Structures are given as structure tokens and as C-alpha cells.
Amino acid sequence: MESGFVPEGFNATIWEDIEPLTNDLMERELSCSSCIESLISDSSELAEHISETGALLYIGMTCDTESEEKRESYLNFMSTIRPKLSEFSDALNRRIVQHPSVDDLPDRYDLMLRGMRTDVEIFRKENIPLGVRQTELVTEAQTINGAMTVEFEGEERTFPQMSKYLESNDRSQRQAAWVSISGRRMEDSERLSEIFDELISIRHQMATNAGFESYTQYMFRAMHRFDYTIEDCLEFHESVESVCMPILESINKDRCDGLGISELSPWDVNEKGGSGPDIHGREPLRPFETVDEMVEKLSEMFHEISNDLGGKFDKLVEMDTLDLDTRKGKAPGGYQYYLEKSRVPFIFMNAAGLQGDLETMIHEAGHAFHSLYCGHLELIDERDYPIEFAEVASMSMELLTQPWWDKFYDSEQADRARRTHLEGVVFLLPWIATIDSFQHWIYANPGHSREERAEVWLSIRDRFGSKMDWTGHTDFRELSWQTQGHLFGVPFYYIEYGIAQLGSLQLWKTQMSDPQKALDDYANAMTLGNTRTLPELFAAADLELGFNEGHFMSLMDTVGTALSELPT
Numbered sequence: 001m002e003s004g005f006v007p008e009g010f011n012a013t014i015w016e017d018i019e020p021l022t023n024d025l026m027e028r029e030l031s032c033s034s035c036i037e038s039l040i041s042d043s044s045e046l047a048e049h050i051s052e053t054g055a056l057l058y059i060g061m062t063c064d065t066e067s068e069e070k071r072e073s074y075l076n077f078m079s080t081i082r083p084k085l086s087e088f089s090d091a092l093n094r095r096i097v098q099h100p101s102v103d104d105l106p107d108r109y110d111l112m113l114r115g116m117r118t119d120v121e122i123f124r125k126e127n128i129p130l131g132v133r134q135t136e137l138v139t140e141a142q143t144i145n146g147a148m149t150v151e152f153e154g155e156e157r158t159f160p161q162m163s164k165y166l167e168s169n170d171r172s173q174r175q176a177a178w179v180s181i182s183g184r185r186m187e188d189s190e191r192l193s194e195i196f197d198e199l200i201s202i203r204h205q206m207a208t209n210a211g212f213e214s215y216t217q218y219m220f221r222a223m224h225r226f227d228y229t230i231e232d233c234l235e236f237h238e239s240v241e242s243v244c245m246p247i248l249e250s251i252n253k254d255r256c257d258g259l260g261i262s263e264l265s266p267w268d269v270n271e272k273g274g275s276g277p278d279i280h281g282r283e284p285l286r287p288f289e290t291v292d293e294m295v296e297k298l299s300e301m302f303h304e305i306s307n308d309l310g311g312k313f314d315k316l317v318e319m320d321t322l323d324l325d326t327r328k329g330k331a332p333g334g335y336q337y338y339l340e341k342s343r344v345p346f347i348f349m350n351a352a353g354l355q356g357d358l359e360t361m362i363h364e365a366g367h368a369f370h371s372l373y374c375g376h377l378e379l380i381d382e383r384d385y386p387i388e389f390a391e392v393a394s395m396s397m398e399l400l401t402q403p404w405w406d407k408f409y410d411s412e413q414a415d416r417a418r419r420t421h422l423e424g425v426v427f428l429l430p431w432i433a434t435i436d437s438f439q440h441w442i443y444a445n446p447g448h449s450r451e452e453r454a455e456v457w458l459s460i461r462d463r464f465g466s467k468m469d470w471t472g473h474t475d476f477r478e479l480s481w482q483t484q485g486h487l488f489g490v491p492f493y494y495i496e497y498g499i500a501q502l503g504s505l506q507l508w509k510t511q512m513s514d515p516q517k518a519l520d521d522y523a524n525a526m527t528l529g530n531t532r533t534l535p536e537l538f539a540a541a542d543l544e545l546g547f548n549e550g551h552f553m554s555l556m557d558t559v560g561t562a563l564s565e566l567p568t
């Protein structure tokens with residue numbers, strides 16, 4: 001597969017190593033469409049090396065946010081190499097799409113060309129330095145968040161380590177934990193607001209430079225959202241409001257009754273994922289003690305589901321590209337990053353022994369499976385699956401593995417875990433609507449004041465949030481959007497989770513009647529990588545891509561039925 005365009009010893013952090021290759025790609029003679037094909041293949045090989053270098057620098061930094069050196073290396077790459085590359089890629093895109101023989105290329109290149117034409121349409125050279133500044137600000141926000149710890153019950157603890165206290169059955173301990181976390185966040189909230197203000201103004205400027213009225217329109221192009229519109233997103237919000245909110249409210253009512261309180265406080269339920277203490281006062285779910293134990297049981301579980309998934313999971317372990325434990329100085333959250341040249345998925349997370357950690361690991365494993373399923377595709381672009389479908393790979397894995405969760409629990413606990421997870425599905429959709437509609441407002445109104453922002457955030461939270469008593473904590477509530485890193489780092493990336501959740505729920509429904517078909521549908525679609533449009537990928541897994549109320553209703557009915565069949 002290696003054509004050998006990139007020489008031995010090539011180092012993508014050194015521009016002098018890259019330049020001869022980009023010059024070759026820009027200057028070589030292109031007399032026919034097959035010359036364009038080999039140009040695309042060589043540039044794909046170069047892109048693999050560069051992508052992998054960027055990935056390794058990012059991984060290095062997020063695994064060790066305290067290392068100045070790693071942060072510098074990453075930022076240096078992003079500020080010196082990346083800008084030159086974006087200029088080069090625009091020139092190369094133009095060279096390809098404007099070539100007289102471009103229409104003679106086989107169909108295989110259609111989607112790639114559609115993407116290139118869009119990138120050419122929105123590219124502006126003057127946006128490059130703005131992009132660099134954006135990366136600096138995002139990295140600063142990440143560093144601030146990664147450094148947040150609290151002194152709690154005599155020890156310094158990371159936020160992921162604190163999550164277990166938020167599930168404690170002792171309400172005053174939960175409250176103390178929540179108050180210490182929110183208090184710590186407030187200490188850095190001013191700087192985070194400043195960073196966000198600057199990001200909004202940079203982003204609006206980028207859109208204006210590219211001839212768009214708003215950053216929203218610009219981003220729909222930049223993110224290659226060809227198959228749904230701004231109006232579809234608004235319809236999604238409305239469907240969430242009418243279909244999911246009544247279920248969320250009834251879950252919260254049971255929670256109040258179970259906890260014997262008349263009104264929830266912020267420490268009684270996690271706004272984003274719906275987690276909290278057990279309503280019958282049982283000990284919190286602890287699926288594993290150590291990361292090794294989690295990995296070993298997951299391997300058994302995937303083997304029982306299918307040899308295919310079991311083999312793929314073991315491959316992840318063998319390749320030793322997992323960094324799963326939580327520790328101070330590690331960036332928050334979890335992600336899967338595919339190393340394009342080695343064709344190896346890397347998984348990052350902060351496991352502290354909670355049910356949520358198990359779900360995260362299964363989620364990231366789903367991403368890794370997706371990468372492995374389409375790793376055979378030759379060109380980097382053909383493997384670059386759309387995010388909306390990437391999250392089907394991961395979110396459906398959470399649902400499809402549910403019948404095997406007895407591996408981690410006795411049968412009563414396993415049912416509790418399933419209930420918690422399904423309640424999480426109900427809670428997540430309104431949170432997605434929250435973040436998405438907030439971003440639509442933010443970028444439609446880039447000149448807003450912080451007061452207006454707070455007001456709009458609160459009204460969106462009233463529409464999609466749990467009813468609770470915020471007395472004494474309204475200052476934190478007004479700024480609680482700061483806890484959602486996507487708003488800083490990957491603007492507009494959030495509705496994808498919602499679109500994917502709707503796809504995942506359909507795969508789960510398929511599994512209920514025909515488990516083998518669900519696995520086959522999954523494999524069929526994931527193997528296609530980015531060689532089909534989003535609606536075609538959904539169709540390949542026998543799924544419908546939709547946003548309307550009726551579609552929501554049929555899926556949430558299934559969730560409601562499953563919840564009613566599980567013991568409370």
C-alpha cells in the first residue's frame with residue numbers, strides 16, 4: 001500500500017522535510033486523470049504522516065498537561081507547520097478541482113471532490129493567523145481545566161476523582177463535593193469568559209472574511225454538513241422538548257420521591273448525564289477496581305458478543321495504545337484518536353471505577369472498532385468518516401453491550417446499570433439540545449454582552465433542564481456552560497451526538513428482534529468509512545436519518561418500555 005512517496009526518516013515537525021514533497025505535488029505535470037489519481041494517493045500518504053505527528057503531539061500534551069515542553073511542541077507544530085499546510089492544501093485542492101481532466105476521475109472520488117470544492121469555497125488566507133490564535137486560546141482553556149483540583153476530605157483530588165462523591169448517598173457529602181467543585185470552577189471563570197469572548201470574535205471574523213453572514217453558516221460548510229440544515233437542528237430541539245422532557249421530568253419526580261425531598265438541588269442529579277445517588281440508598285455501582293480488571297472483563301465480554309469484536313478489542317490491548325487511568329495533570333474527558341500512518345487507534349480516558357467510566361470505555365472502543373473496520377481503505381479521506389456516523393459506532397456499542405453487563409455486576413446491579421444508562425440517554429438529548437441551541441444563539445448574535453449570554457443560557461436551561469433549586473448558586477449556574485469543553489475547542493460539534501443517538505437507538509431496536517442482524521448492520525456500515533454520504537451510511541446500517549417528532553416518539557417509546565421493564 002505504501003507507494004514510498006514519503007522518504008525514510010521523514011519528520012513532519014520540520015518544514016524543510018515537508019517542503020520538497022509539497023513542491024513536488026504542486027509542480028509535477030498532470031497530463032491526465034490517472035496522474036491526478038496518483039497525486040491524490042501521494043498527498044494522502046503525506047497527510048497520513050502529518051496527521052499522525054499531530055496526533056502524537058496532542059496525545060502527549062493531553063496525557064501530561066503539566067509539561068511545558070509537550071505543550072510547546074504541540075503549539076509549535078500547530079503554529080508553524082499547520083498554517084503552511086493549510087495554505088498548501090488549499091492550493092492543492094484548487095489544482096485538483098480546477099484541472100480539465102477532473103471530470104474523468106472515477107466515481108470513487110465524487111465525495112472527496114465535493115469536500116474539496118467546499119474547502120476551496122470557504123478558504124481565506126487571512127483566516128490562517130486567526131486559526132492559530134484560536135488554537136492558543138483553546139489550549140489555554142484546556143490547560144486551565146486540566147489544572148483544576150480540589151482539596152476534599154484531606155486530599156487533593158481531580159474532578160474525575162470527585163465524581164464518586166457526587167453519587168454518595170450522604171446528601172451533605174454530595175453537597176460539599178458539588179460546592180467545592182463549583183467553587184473551584186468559579187475561581188477561573190473570569191479568564192474562561194475572556195477566552196470565550198475572544199473566540200467568538202475570532203470566529204465571527206473568520207466567517208465574515210469568507211463572505212458568510214454568520215459563523216453558523218460558515219461552519220455548516222466547514223464541517224461538511226451537506227445532509228441537514230440549520231432548520232433541521234431547530235426541529236431537533238423542538239422534538240426533544242416535546243418528546244424527551246416529559247420523560248426526564250418523570251424520572252426526576254421518581255428521584256425526588258425516592259430521595260424523600262420536595263425539590264432537587266444541583267448535587268442530586270448530574271444535569272448533563274442524569275447520574276446521581278441511588279434513589280433507594282444502595283451503594284454506588286462500582287463495575288471494577290482497577291483498569292486492568294476493566295480491560296480483562298471487556299475482552300471477555302466482546303468475545304462473547306462476537307469473535308470479530310473480541311478480536312478487535314484484543315488488538316487494542318496488544319498494541320498498547322490505551323491511557324485509561326485518571327491522574328492529576330491529565331486533560332479531562334475521553335477520546336479515541338486514530339493514528340493514520342500506523343493505522344492504530346489510541347484511547348484516552350480518566351477511569352476512576354464508576355459505571356460512567358465503563359460506558360466511556362465502551363464508547364471509545366466503539367470508535368476504535370470503527371477505525372479498524374475501515375482501516376483497509378486506501379486513502380486517508382476514505383477513512384475520515386463523518387462525525388455524525390462516528391458517534392453511531394460508539395453510542396450504539398454502549399446500548400448493544402447492555403445484555404452483557406452482568407460481567408461487571410450481580411443481576412440486580414446490572415439492571416441498575418442498564419437503568420442508569422437508559423436514563424442517561426433520556427438526559428443527554430436535552431443537554432445536546434441545550435448546547436446546540438446555545439451555539440446557534442451565540443454565533444447569530446456575536447456582539448452580545450455577558451449579561452445577555454447569561455440570560456439566554458438560563459432560559460435555554462429552563463427549557464431543557466431539570467427543575468431544581470439553585471438558591472445560593474445562581475452565579476455558577478449562569479456560567480455553567482463553561483463546563484462543556486466543546487464550546488471552546490470544537491464549535492458546533494455537538495448535535496452530532498444527538499443525530500448519532502437516534503441512529504444508535506434504532507440499532508438497539510434491531511438487536512431486540514435480531515441480534516445477529518444488528519452486528520451485521522454495524523459492521524456493514526462501519527466498513528464503508530467515508531466512502532458514502534451520511535444518509536447512505538445510515539441506510540447501510542438499515543437506519544433512518546430523521547429529526548421529526550414522530551421519529552423521536554417511536555425511539556423514546558422503546559426507551560420508555562425498556563425502563564418500565566427494569567426494576568427501579
Ligand SMILES: [Zn+2]
Nearest residue numbers: 363367391394
Ligand atoms: Zn464519541
